[in-house]
Amino acid sequence: MLNLHNLKCPVCSKSATFYNSRLYCNTCCFEYFHNVASASVAIIEHNDCILLLKRAKEPMVGKLHLPGGFISANESAEAALIREVNEELGLSVNSISYLFSEPNKYQYSGITYSIVDLFFKIFVDDIEKLTINNESSAYLWHNKYSVIKDDIAFISVANALNKLGYLK
Numbered sequence: 001m002l003n004l005h006n007l008k009c010p011v012c013s014k015s016a017t018f019y020n021s022r023l024y025c026n027t028c029c030f031e032y033f034h035n036v037a038s039a040s041v042a043i044i045e046h047n048d049c050i051l052l053l054k055r056a057k058e059p060m061v062g063k064l065h066l067p068g069g070f071i072s073a074n075e076s077a078e079a080a081l082i083r084e085v086n087e088e089l090g091l092s093v094n095s096i097s098y099l100f101s102e103p104n105k106y107q108y109s110g111i112t113y114s115i116v117d118l119f120f121k122i123f124v125d126d127i128e129k130l131t132i133n134n135e136s137s138a139y140l141w142h143n144k145y146s147v148i149k150d151d152i153a154f155i156s157v158a159n160a161l162n163k164l165g166y167l168k
């Protein structure tokens with residue numbers, strides 16, 4: 001785990017403190033804000049089923065997730081989702097509508113990132129052409145009214161599915 005208590009200022013190399021997402025140097029007053037990152041997440045439904053992906057990579061390998069990913073610099077949330085759906089499922093997004101957001105924590109390389117996940121309901125073209133990439137080990141069309149919370153990788157997704165009435 002990264003030790004956030006013995007940090008050095010990247011400017012003057014004296015000790016710096018990290019508190020409330022802010023790195024601050026008392027010597028030279030350098031400040032760095034480790035702000036919340038954003039991700040776009042897709043709810044894709046077909047009849048009474050919702051599309052879930054089994055994660056092939058850490059964090060939370062083997063657990064279920066929804067298509068989506070982090071929003072890049074200079075990219076809109078919608079553009080990020082269209083890009084991610086194309087990368088992860090090989091599909092084109094036909095329509096997109098914003099639902100709501102949920103906070104999340106994402107552990108990677110010993111650092112806990114604070115994320116806000118933006119959930120969108122989307123419709124895609126040619127659903128039968130769905131092919132997953134190496135980020136997922138499988139996809140499943142799961143009955144949308146009986147998703148089990150413990151199978152879900154992230155609390156934000158569990159909370160979103162619960163909000164939609166999809167958790168068992």
Ligand SMILES: [Zn+2]
Binds near residue numbers: 012013014028
């Ligand atoms: Zn400094």
